[in-house]
Amino acid sequence: MHRFFRFLPFVLLALAAAAPAQAQNQQELYTVSGIRVDASGASSTEAFNAGISQGRPRAFQILFRRLTRQQDWNRQPALDAAALLRISRGFDIANERRSTTRYVADVTYRFNPDAVARILRSSGIAFAQGAVRRILVVPMSPGVGRGPWASALANPAFRDSMVPFTVSGAEDDEALAGLNFETAGWNELSAVAARNGVAEVALVQAAYSNGRMMVNIRRVAAGGAPARTSLEVPVQGTMGAVYPVAAQAAVRAVEDLWKTRSVVDYSQRGRLVADVRITSLAQFGGLQAQVGALNTVQSVQVTAMHLGYARLAIAYVGGADQLREQLAGAGVILTQRGGQWTLALAGR
Template sequence: MYRLIRIPALMLALAISCFCAAPARADATFEVSGIRVDASAKSTAEARTAAIASGRPTAWGILFKRLTRQQDWPRQPALDAATLQRMVIGYFPVNERRSTTRYVAEVTYSFNPEMVARVLQSAGIPYTAVAAKKVLLVPMAPGFARGSAWTTAFLSPRFATAPVPFAVPYGDAADTPYLAGLSFDNAAWDHIAPVAGRIKATEAVFVLATLAGNKLQLSIKRVGQGEMPTKTVIEVPLLQNVQATYPGAADAVVRAIDDMWKNQKAVDYSQKGHLTADVRIASLAQFATLQNTIAGVPNVASVNVAAMDIGAARLAISYIGTPDQLKTALAQAGVTLRGGPGSWQIASQP
């Protein structure tokens, strides 16, 4: 049983606030880079101001598509210049060129996660606020071959910044026992886990390319430890031949994987929940840091101390979305949530 520790509330609040004063780290998920801006005006300063302002709508459009499902892209909220200026909390220009009347640069814009969340919530648009982890991607036609044209299509440098980062199997002697004879229909996580472990992936995606008349059919199956497989099928028009179709087909697959991930992870604001979780306290500083980290997770609406004892505390957390989505968001922030209803435990990751 927990009992409230007999420390005056004001002293406890002041002590915790001392450790919570550090600013939050910039979230790369909400940074948009490489926006080219170009504007002219009566002076260099005016041209620079106009150029930076002109890039904000473009950056917002890129961020919106990064965070939301493709089915929601037509619903992108139209924001006025004043709102965009408030939403962008910082920018960093590189490759600047100036004259007395013109300013050109490539700019990185940093958006305020809380303001982005409010805009999307008011529009009723689910979104993913956490970065996707690397997955193992296994191209099959009908089996896997490292040197095949289908596999090579996924090795293009353009996929280095894919929304869901991925790597294909090495295809060497260590992989052979697990990949040889593997078929799309029977492929499961247990079959591929050792191969995925080599790239530190906890999920894998099998992609089967099949010729179907004048189209290339792409069957996609995503698997993970302790998870039910998710599947989808897409088609792309056949070009001159199958090999010529593979690069465009790879693009379509990468987009589909991104959408599969977002459909699974996107936070639905109509779903709200509450839980209490126990936490071990090594020091007041450690506890304050953990509480501050949890409060900064976009899925978390509020976090409060429900009870405290020597070396332990109980946190009351209100969140948006599902418990699994909360787990994922916390894990991205370096916090582990374990257990289930009535018996949750929370801790900083080692």
């Protein structure tokens, strides 16, 4: 018992340090930038107010589509100006131009995560619960290599994707040579993933055959089962014109694949007990902080501690498989052997 109380201050410090980072990541997710407004009014003030109000519905639509699956986009709640204002936290302005009757600017809108969540839950719409950690995208056409497909996926236009990603570079090609899209596992990808600072990889393959362009996506993560999706992209014009269209479709499919696992059913609740091997105070505090920072985790309690080991009780919403997937995205591996759960930091 003394060991528990000796460790407790360090654990609390680690949890406190993680909270600001979690809040910052969540606020970035609920911030929509680059909304161009152009409005007129009887006075400069009226034009300004009209412009800010004009852009808010467009910003909310972008946010809604960022958080939800494409199949739910037609279910977007119809919010009037007053309702949109109630779920807003503020705005920032750039490239402003004013006259006595006209207002033009690029506006960044910030929304209140809790208020938006309440509206979506009351509408019965599943939505992503938090920001997704950066992943690595490996272009394949059909194998790994440089070319127009890799260039299309590296388009800067995708930098604001719901799933932030880095495209593997030429320096990764040697380690990925001979990679098989169908069978590649984490053991073959872990070194490249570590070099790029990620815990998840998306193999994004463009395959052209008999006048058809298929885009195949396979998600591989440490401690998680691979997931796959495919889509067909219409071939119109030259291949040079098809690749950018296919890349856009691929990015949207990647977003949907990642959103699907982050959708939470709040009526489903669970609790599990997991053992943790302690190598240092920093390692243990960091692991507990990462677990507690997940939006789906309601509480993390230390129920037992022994030399080199601790036992954590985790209460969560959603399913155990979903919790395992979300932990993997946070760099924590949850495994079950013989009915006993264990937790470890990825790569340890």
